[in-house]
Structure formats: structure tokens, C-alpha cells
Amino acid sequence: MDEVNQKKAKLALIYMAVIMALVFSVWQVMLNNFTVEKAGFSGFDIGSLQSVREIPGFLAFTAVFILVFIREQTFAITALGVLSVGVLATGYFPSNAGLLITTFIMSVGFHYFETINSSLTLQWLPKNQAASFMGQVIGYSSFAGLLAFAAVWLLYKQIGLDYIWIYTIFGTLGIAMVLHLWFMFPRFENIVPQRKKLFLKKRYWVYYLLTFLKGARRQIFMVFAAYLMVEKFGYTLDEIAALFLINKAANIVIAPLLGKMIEKIGERKALTIEYVGLVGVFVGYAVVESAMIAAVLYVVDHLFFGLAIGIKTYFQKIADSEDMAATQSVSFTIDHIASVVIPITFGVIWMSDPSLVFYAGAGFAFLSLIASNLIPNSPAPGNEFIWSKKRLAA
Template identity: 30%
Template structure:
């Protein structure tokens, strides 16, 4: 503990402010992750088909990230961080106190979602700013570990409030989340701005052929991610009767494991390369799909739910891959933003299709479809050059000239 405190005191003050801001922003996300599905079910009694279609407006801000990034291209990413925190604070407070109807809930959900999605770019770009060369994966893993630690606090708050707040559960939990985001905005505002990540010469959008595999990985991840964000918890809640306390406990377990797992994932990415990490992710996803499709053993389903949450760490590998192939640092924010946009272009349509599949053929059909995405992800991973090919051997020296 004393070594940790000594390292903390010796760290760059800007990095300390950033980590604390990420910690509190993660508390907000942890509360929403643990409570949102139960909030929808208890407050609005949505059907599985309605829950699927709700993902279209929830993911719309993710689709618009590239355009928001374009508008903010001349603004330091530090300022983006402040804005994202204030947006999530306003959105989650609105869900708590200003959502008496379904349509008003949609408005505040959009506000929260806008801040949450824009922060994806902020976290990656600013995280790389504080990383040493060759240690980008490790640094991003550390930041993800902090996010998971924060999610424990958020899910833990929901877990405690579920036992004590009664009908005030969601108002109390969302107010706690809003307060955490407000403090994170203050911390982000203390970080000095950097001009490195501004768009040069007014260039607001970056789309290049050299980033094609990064784009494809984001498309596949968007489809896979949304199936499990939407339908895995929905299966647990509606098919197996998981209570708010159980869902909060699972979120806490995933976050606790992620504190260590994501740091190890980042370090392993630095060591063996992104390609192998993508291959491993695809194979694990196949196993998760098989479990949800064929098993009704709740402990196994709970384990697979946690494992799938852990494998979202592949975003670290996607970010380090882009950082390795990027032409300039100024390409990072707009390219990550475009990746988020195409990820969410898929995310907005997949849940609706999944809801229709569920309604027509049952929930298992959704996970059969997800297994096809795992196969596509495996093929994409095999096509990627991870930059670790052995250097070509030097050409042989010419044979000596023999006298006649």
C-alpha cells in the first residue's frame, strides 16, 4: 500500500486528475449498467420486442459521434471530457426526476447516452496521451481497470439501495450517479489542454483506406456488443427472473474481475499483439453464444454474462492497433469517433432485428445469430497484420569473384 501511495504522489498531477475523473465517471456508468434494465421493466413494463427497439434511440448518439467530433475538432479533447460528464449528469438526473412518461424518459436517455458515447473517444485519446511508447496497452488497461473499479461502487450502491430504498431505489441511485459525474467534470477541467489532438487546418473528418480493418472490427463489435448488452441481461431478467440485486451483484462481479483482467489484457496485448487477442476474443464469444443457446443452468449463465463483460476489453486492442497504424496523432480522435459511429450504425439495427427473432423463434435464435458474428470476427482477425512479423533476413553477400 505504501508503494502505491508513493507512486500516486509521484505521478503527473494531470494524470491523477484524469484517473479520478474516470473513476467518478465510471460510477455513473456502473449505476446505469446495474439498474437500467430493471428500471425499464419495473417502470414501463416493456416487452422483449419493445426493449429491442428502444436500443435504436439509445444508440443514436453513438452513431452521431463522428459528427459531434467534427463539430468539436478544433476543441481540446480535455474540454470534451468536461462536456461528457455534464451531459451524463443531466441525463441520469432527468431519468430520476423528470421522466413520468415513456417519451420523456427517451429524451433524458438520449442526453445521458450522448455524454456516455462521446466519452469513448475521450477515454482512448487522453489515455494514450499519458502512455509511454510500447506501453499503450498497459496504460489503457490501467484506465479500464479504474473504470471497472468505479463500476463496483456504482453497482454496489444499487445493490445496497435495492435493500433499503424501497420504491425510491431508482431516484436515489440515479441521483448518486449524477453527483459523481458533476465531480468528474470538475476534475477533468483541471487537466491542461493539449493541442496535439486538435484537427489540423480545420480538418474535421478522417476516413482512410489504411484504417479499413479498424473500421471492420468496429462494425463486428457493434453487432456482437449490442446483442449481449440488450439480450443477455434481458434473458436473465425476464426468462430466469433475475432481481435488481442479482443483476447488481453480477455487475459488481464483472467489474471486480475487470480491475485485474483489463490491466492484464492490456499488458498481454503489448506483449503478443492485437491479432492474437482478436482471435481469442472470437473463440471465447463462440463459447458464450453456445452457453446462452443451449444451457439453462443459471450459475453457468451468470458466469458467461460476467465473461462477456470482461471481453469488452478488446476495445483496448482495437485502440492500440489504430495507434500503431495511424499516420498522425491528429488522426486518432476523428478515426476513433468514426469507428464508434459505424459501430453504432450496426448497434441501432441489430437489437430490433434481435427482438423480431426472439418474438418469432425464441431467445435462443438471437444467440445462434451472434455465433455467426463470432465466426466473422475470427476471419477478420486472421486477415490482420499485427506488425510483429519477423524482419526479413539480410540478403546473402555476393559470392567472391574467382580469378580465371
Template identity: 45%
Template sequence: MTDAYKKRRMYLFLLVLVICSGAAFQGWRTLLNNFAVEAAGLDGLGMGVVQSVREVPGFLALLAIYMILFISEHRLAALSVIVLGLGVAMTGLLPSLAGLVFTTLVMSFGFHYYETMNQSLTLQYFDRTEAPVVMARLRSITALTNITVGAVIYFLAKALGYTEMFALLGGVAVFAGLWALTRDPSRPDLPPQLKKMTFRPRYWLFYALTFLSGARRQIFVAFAVFLLVSKFGYSIKQITILFVCNNIINYFANPIIGRSINKYGERAVLTVEYTVLTFVFLGYALTDSAILAGVLYILDNIVFNFAIAIKTFYQKIADPQDIASGMAVGFTINHIAAVAVPITGGLIWLADYRLVFLVAVGLSLVSLGLSQLVSGQIRAGSES
């Protein structure tokens, strides 16, 4: 069996799970804000609570390292997609704050554990030049999936209620996870992964960029769409159209981002990301234009994909046996701030929503400064 065939087998395995888990998660994201406002009656604080709970499983992603003591990484990925699907499928049945907290927690455990395994397997099975391209390609396929989901929701919203749409979308992920349990794309010739937590001082820059990314990203996830719905009055169809436009652009942009990492390096890509994000969050805070706010949302999503460079940066400085542990530790660090940011942001929102986005401006500027150290770390890692 050739090396290329072995890689292709893992790529196809990840591709199916990316498409189906992406369909369920994107459907959940598309429907959540309108469902929370219209069916569950949540305000900004309630939404902040739900989003904070959503990040608790990400904080606990470090437990994945201990789970792979008993189950292989690819099987854990499959089981995680099943759990994600169940959480999404149950969402429409429980239209209350408590119900959303419960179903979000279930969905999020599946989502975060799957993402941990997905990133770990990608970095293990594909080398330094392949990994950025594969990650970008899978993100591009996710964008295409999101477009399809957006179109389906747009038309189904005329005939189905929230309960039926959540159940349909969650079922897709459940069936994909069951299919994946029947497959074995693994290979025994790769470096064995350390099945314990490893914190190494020389990875400090990866940890710092990951922490800041988690805090900044949660401000976007928790409050950007909520701003569009609560301040600018976006309807479910308008939100769906926005998601579709965003994903059409991302479908074409992601492969370019992957090639740009190989061509220009992680430092240049991250510099562009943090510079653009500084102006995007400033725009959220200051604009009174519904159209401009929608444009900023699309731009925000595009540059978010540049964060692939943080993971490929880690691949270049890490020992091969530290990949699985590094992805789990990275998810945990990413979510230390992410657990607290949404609920804290919800409280700040009650005073003045603009302050929430101004905090994100500050986080972007700190990230911009730290990103200038990336090239030096990669050189030091290559020399050691």
C-alpha cells in the same frame, strides 16, 4: 515540466472522469432493466427500442471532430460527463417508454462523446507501449468503481426508490464534469489533430473489426441482462451481485490484458476474444441454467476488454494526426450496426430469443477470421 509530469497530469484528469462517469453509467446499467420492467412495464421490443436510441449518439460521434474546432478535447470531455450525469439523474423521473427514450438519449450523448475524447486523448498522450497499459489500468479502475457502485446500490435499494438512486448517481458525474472544466491538462507539443473526417482505405481492417464489434456488442448489451431478468427471473439484488462479481474479476484481469497486448500482440489477443465469444453466445442460446447464464455473462464481460487491442492496433497503423478523427470515425462505424441491432433483435426476440444469440455467434466467427490479418497490417504500417 518533464514529459512524465505532463503525462501524469492528463492521466489524473482522465482518471477522475473515468471514475465518476463510470459510477453514473454503471448505476444506470444496473438499475435500467429492473426499472424498465417493474416501473415502465417494457417488454423485449420496448427494451430494444430504448437500446437502439441509446446508440444514436454513438452514430453521431463523428460530429465531435467538428466540435473540437470550437472547444478543446479535454473541455469537450468535461462537458460530456456533465450531460451524461444529467441524463442519468432524470431517468427515475420518467417511468415510461417515451421517458426512457428521452433520458437515454441525453445520457448517451454525454457517454459517447466523452468516450470518444477519452480514447483520443489516451492514444495521443501515451505511446504504443504505454497506451495498452493505461487503457487497461483505467478499465481496471472502472471495474473497481463498478464494484463500489454495486455495493452502494445493494444497500440503498432497501431505503431508496429508483428516482432517488438515479438522481444520486447522476449527480456524481455532474460534479466531476464541473471540476474538470476548471482544469487544463493539455500540452501544445503534440501533433495537431485533423479536425475533419478522414476515411483512408488502408484503415479498412480497423473499420471492419470496429463495425462487427459494434453489432456483436449491442446484442450483449441489449439482451444478455434482459435474458437474465425475463427468462431466469434475476432480481435487482441478484443483478447487482452479478455485476460486483464481474467487476472484481475485471479489476484483476484488465492489467493482465494490457500487458498481454504488449507481450503477444493484437492478433493473439483478438483471436482469444472472438473464439471465447463464439462459445459464450452459443451458450446463451442453448442453456436453461440460470447459474450458467450468469457465468457466461461474466465471461462475456472479461473478453470484451480484449477489444482494447482494436484501438492499439489503430494506433500502430495510423498517422499521429489521424488519432482524434479515427476515434470519432470508429465510434460512428461501431454504431452503424448498433443503432439497428437492438430493435431488430427485439423483433427477432418475439419469434425466438435463441436466434438473437445465434446471429452473434456468426458475427464472432467473421471477426475471428478478420483478426488473423492484423499482424500483417501492423507490419505494413511499420514499413510504410
């Protein structure tokens, strides 16, 4: 890809990430209050809903079969349209069954987009620029999310719009932006033709393990950390929106710095910092009794996830160029093996003792810490983990 097209490709990646962040953030920030206030959800209900949300993620491996018939870039844009339609429909069905259906539709678009977007990013970017660019994308996405949360606060708190209208406004906006995206950018050619079949490679096993543990840990954060704020500490929608605003504002500045830090110190050290911090955060969730301290933990937790860029750049350094699309499809399924199970099973545990949910999160973070230290200081094909053949031969 020449320099001009690479600049355009970067802009396309940023625009797609902004659309996703803008629309999904509205769905996310209103979900807990919407389900409790409009649909009367319990902890078990929210866990069930989140499990359904993760089913398309578990089925992300099917993306590689769809790529036989459709270009990756077209697939990503289409997925964003499906995401927007799901969000638009959410406010019209405030019931258990209705939310299960609209959430599933939204999630199909979300997870297919995330799968293909990761593949395109790893293919279109040079290895020495990937981490810093992904940090920048998180910054742009965070700014879009900040705008979304601010708009929710303004529309709900100040203007008094009901949930249904907010979901409709942002779902429609997402569809309009997707159409603009479709006509604005040319179709970019992949640098290396991708393998259009499923496979697992033994030498990628550390990447698969880190991906699995990340999925388990992420679900506990996404499902139960925010729910803790609403159920235990009584946060209202505008207070949750304000908390999300703080997260996004911090990420605008910090995420690009984290990307540069990963390029400077390497994936192994960066991930070690993340997982040591997350062990402390999850233990904090388990014992916290102060609403303010819980909010601080939530912000710190969210910031640590920026270092997960290191998992993707680690894979980019060790992988064959033609493996990107298929492996990203498989890795999203691996990510969601635990994600399908954890929300509903941990929802049952939550009803007995919420602290056990967060102690389990600390356990997942500790296992991730062990796995991250299997990464060599200079990962590359043939040097995928600390006792790989090339390293032993040297």
C-alpha cells in the same frame, strides 16, 4: 508532453474514466428492472430504447466538427456533465416517451465522451505503454463500477430507496465530480495538431471492419444478455447488481493483466483468443437452461471484452499521429451502424425465438475472428494488414 504533464494527463484520464463508470454503471444496472417494473416494457420496447441510445453513437462523427470550436479536453469534461444530467433525470420519467428522452440525453454525453477519451488516450500515451495503461484504466473503472453496484444494492435492498432517489443521488454526484475535475487539472496541449475534417483511409480498412463487428457483437451482449437474466431466469435487481459486482471485481484484477498480455503477445493473438471464446459464449447463451450457467457465461463474456483494447492499440500502431481525433469520431459511427439497427430488429426476433439472437452473436464473433487474423504480427504504417504493400515488397 514532458514527464510531469504526462503523469498528470494519465491521472486526468483515469479520473474521467472513473466518473463515467460510476454514473453510467448505476444507469445500466437498474435499467432492465426499472423499465419492466416501472414502465412495463416488453422485449420490443427495450430494443427500441437501446436503439435510441445508440443514435448519438452513430452521430459520433460530428465530434470532429465540434472540435473546431472547443478543445478536446474541455469537450470530454462537458460530455461527462451531460451524461450525469441524463442519469439524474431518468428516475423522474418512468414512461416510454420519458425514458426515450432521458436515455438520449445520457447517451449524447456518453458517446461524445467515449469518442474524445479514446482520442486523447491514443495521443497522450506512448505506443509501448498504451495497452497496459488502458488495462489499468479498465481496472480503475471496474472498481468505480463495483462501488456503484454495491451502493445500488445497499440503497435499494437494505435501505429501501426507490429508483428515483438512486438515480438522483448518482446523477448529482457525477455533476459534482465533473466540476472538481474541471478545476483540478490544467489544460494539456495535444502533442500533434489534429485534422479537423472527416475522412476514411483505405489502409485503415481492417480497423474499420473490426470496429463494425465489435459494435454489432457488443449490442447483443449489452441489450439481450442482461435482459435474458431478467426475463428468462427471473433475476431481481439485487441479483443483477450482485452479478455486475462479480464482473467488476474480476476486471479489477484481470483487465490490467490483459493489457500487459496484449503488449507481450500482440494484437493478432490477443484478439484471436477473444473471438474464439466469444463464439462459445454466445452459443452457450442460445442453449442455456440453467440460471447459474447463464450467470457464468455473462461474467466470462464481460471479461473477454477487455481484450478489445487490442483494436485500439492496433490502430495506434498503424495510424498517422494527426489522424487520431477524426478517426476515433468516424470509428464510433462505424461501431454504431449495426448498433442502431440491431436492438430494435433483434427485439422482434427475440419475441419469436431468443436463441436466434445469440446464434447471430456467435456469427459476428466468428467474422471478427477471421478479420483479426488479417492483422500482421508487427503492425505499423505501411504494414497495416497481412498483404500490405510493404509486406509484399519484403
